[in-house]
Amino acid sequence: MKTLTRNILRTAITVILVILAFVAIFRAWVYYTASPWTRDARFSADIVAIAPDVSGLISQVNVKDNQLVKKDQVLFVIDQPRYQKTLAQAEADVAYYQTLAQEKRVEAGRRNKLGVQAMSREEIDQANNVLQTVEHQLAKAVALVKENTFYVMAYLEETKLEGVRPGYRAEITPLGSSKTIKGTVDSIAAGVTNASSSSDSKGMGSVDSNLEWVRLAQRVPVRIRLDHQQGNLWPSGTTATVVITGQEDRDTSQANFFQKLAMRLREFG
Template sequence: MKVHDNQLVKKDQILFTIDQPRYQKALEQAQADVSYYQVLAGEKRREAGRRNSLGTQAMSREEIEQSNNVLQTVLHQLAKAEATRDLAELDLQRTIIRAPAEGWVTNLNVYTGEFITRGSTAVALVKRGSFYILAYMEETKLDGIRPGYRVQITPLGSNRILRGTVDSLSAGVTNASSTRDSKGMATVDSNLEWVRLAQRVPVRIHLDEQQANLYPAGTTATVVVTGDKDRNTDHESVFIKLMHRLREFG
């Protein structure tokens, strides 16, 4: 292994390598096929050229056409061999797993000598500078939220206040009371309750400053949309701050 769990890595840094001998042999075999068909194509090209130059005075038209057809068949086989060679080379290159971007390796689930299957997830990478806030706002509060509005974010268990801006609101959420039948017709639940909980709508928030991995992706925070301007908390009393925090929970 080239890295360890939760390590910060650079873009294109090697994370781990898959055993290469099988892929190397496949590439060598594919290259041998390409070399064979290249030589064969050269011979058939010279033969076809010679027969075409002699013309029908020295041989039948059928023999000339047959020679041209053989050449086209060999060229087709050469193209297939080259494609197989290129694919084998790509497979060999992909045995070296590199970081697609700068970020933190997390949930590393592969170790030296372990077998992994094609398509399985062996490691996750959290891209540096990609952190954002996704707030699930009640639909009753959406009237006071607009793209560009300022946001105050308090990570759970912390008194530190982060700042951000509303980037966008989700265009739709799933309606659990309505489905579609096999013919595409709407099926509405006939047992709708009189008192219903407000739907939660995702609101994406852009952070003013990235916090590295101080607050890991997927953790919880309290979000308050303050409108066009930031809330000035420098001169607020302890009681006012407490009231704001209680209000944040509904």
């Protein structure tokens, strides 16, 4: 009798443990796969590429790498003699064209008295364009990252786009950090490059070979607007894990052990 009871108890405990393990694994799997997510995400920012209108030697540098700059701040100065020479040449051209335009005005006035309307503004327009071009010869030869324009670009597989809509909330976890940043889906890219749509040098279609039972999902860029700018904590180009939580934020403080474990497993794919 004792042996039978012991066997029943062992069997019951084993069955209960198996059921609990199954439930835990199932809940972790649902948590892991229910929300669209990706580890292929990048912090990005609006980058302004600027180039000089006038070439020349740099005589003075007023900034250093990764320094925060403001509007109208002088970054560096182009060699003044060369700049002044170019400006003087342009001013001389403007004076010439202004004189030529005045002559055209006088000539047009004479023709107007004869009943002929003839006056060309090409020369004066050209002179004005030259003046405007030279007056705005600023020393611009660096790339600037605009402050407070950081966002996250998440590359989600096409199979997960069903649960992604503009306005949906998102959780961003920078790689190597336990901090979670909140954001909102701003937009979804309208298209991605189709490698099979290109043609070779003979105009023939170039179609990539694939296996019928293996189909790789395309990744679509999804832009996520951050709720709060993070400064330079995570520079543009660094990676992060993104989870789309739907129309509302998820209360991560109420997550159980298995949900937290699944959250960390996302870091490893």
